[in-house]
Amino acid sequence: MRTFLAILVCRILTVIGKLVGKGTSLPGGYALKVCPDILRRLKKPPVIIAVTGSNGKTSTVEMIAAVLRANGKTVAYNVEGSNQIEGVTTMMLNSCTWGGKMKQDVLLIESDERYTKFTFKWFHPTHYVITNLYRDQLTRNAHPDWVFDAIKESVFEDTKLLLNADDPTVSLFGQGRQDVVWFGLDHNAYDSKEFSGAYHDGAFCPLCGKPMEYEYYHFNHVGQYACTACGFKRNPTDYSVTEVDLDQSRIVINGKDEIRLAFKSIYNIYNILATYAICDQIGIPTEKAAQVTSNYILKNGRYIEFTLGQHPGTFLISKHENSVSYDMSFRYAAMQKEHCSVVVIVDAVSRKYFTSETSWLWDIHFDWLKENHVKQVYLCGKYCNDLALRLSFSQVPTDKLRVFEDIDAACEELRAHGSEHLYAVTCFSDRMKFLSNVTVK
């Protein structure tokens, strides 16, 4: 009876929520009040895949769902922004029968890294993908060690772990376990021997605290590492990107499946690799996963092409308070080698909570933008002076900087002048302030 009531409450509130344009977590929240153990009570699909980590969750989940559906599987999954227990509950209660049975083949959950322990208190995933752990939204998440401890509480013996072998902190979840599935990138032409970044979160072993050594870095602290003291090191991988050719927009996984890249970033490659690995683990033929992820264009608005005046442009969503995501966007812009200008916008640090915190700007490796082919760097929004202060201590020549508190005014200048390619880099919270000024393709 309680199960039925919880489902009823959730569905009524979902209908009302849709009418008034409210979020997806409130109905689940009320359902949990009606029946706190509703998630345990539901009859769940035989395969339950969870995805967590700092970056790449939403994209990975979207691609996994696409592969599964293309292969005739029915999937229930949560959309971005509803990845805490309330949002997961809303999704599950709206996907089951009135009797509380989920008839789908697969339950696929994007889980917020800090709250995942609350969701999996009630049931355990059969497969658990952990993508990476970076400094991310310290205002909420404190720091990666704190998040590691929070995720640890959601890792159980009866769950198969799929871990990013290239990220030392993520690899620590596999310590002492025999059945871990590892994925990672082989050494490739885009790696560097030298560390690049404003800080090195892989400098010390996450297990014993002694110095680590890297043979190479894919980016930031992600790469081939080994502790100089305790033997902790990158694990050999079950799923490997064996070839990367960004110029040709292609990768090869496990030496056999070629995948074309709609978006040539290392991030995208990791998301595809994780998708490939989990799909193989649940019995989808690898060539099918390769087919669907090949040239896959994400629908979540992370990468948008636009025009502004005579400028063609690429909008790269990054995350405020997440320096690695900015590093990746700037690296992408720097690697394209064409004449370009870069627009960086920090106006509202968060759309979800109040903060005026800007320390994270110092963690971003702005030096990517020192390249000669980067013509100008527009620093825009309320925190333009913090950006300018930060950039004035980087290797980017100060005569390249254009500082605008008013985002519209910056766009106006760009509309009137120049035709070089633009890379616009900002967060969800500030995205429309820029996109409302341009023509989206």
Add this chain to the structure above:
Amino acid sequence: MKILHLFHDMMNLYGEYANLLVLDRYLSEHGQQVQIDTLGVYEQKDISGYDLYFMGAGTERKQKLALEELKKYAAPLKDAYENGKVFLFTGNSFELLGKSLTDAAGRVYDGLGLFSFETVEGNRRIVGDCLGSCALFEEAVVGFMNKCSKTTGISNPLFTLQMGFGNEAEKGPEGICEKNFFGTHLTGPILTKNPAMLREITKRLIGAVDPQITIPYMQQAYETTSRALKNRLEGNS
């Protein structure tokens, strides 16, 4: 002017290296020859003879590793402190210089004992923006805190917070200021965020500052944040 950045490789939670970038530029503009050295956490070297010692915050695990290594330098640090050298310890790094540090599991670590305060960690994360005042200058102090501890036994706090968690309780006294030692749980580049604090540290190093010398964009950035925090405090945002 010799500055030592202690454990720069491990105690670097949130852009804290920027404190020394801005201090370097500011001192140089005042005509000082500045030399900034680093001491890696597993490095061994003579650390005497510096004018300023700086350490940033770390995760709780790294902080404990740093504590063991810092104990090797207890004597020279004590000497420098007694001799009026300037210290800036941000985030949980200043906890290391107290009498003891107790982690969330109840394990007690001895501190270096320069001061008699004691710190106890818990499971509650205290994280968020801070706004406060400082007896040493007029301007409000802005910053960010990211800790899980309470520190008791400090009689000379550095700041008084109107927003944020102090040493022992919500709002109120925060950090420590003894002789030329500045310790605060405010994390990150507090000198880039607070021009007045940069001036105060510089005064302690060279006696006086030239009001004509400024760092471009710094004052405007400070005003943006202090305005945002004051509005927040008054309930206008």
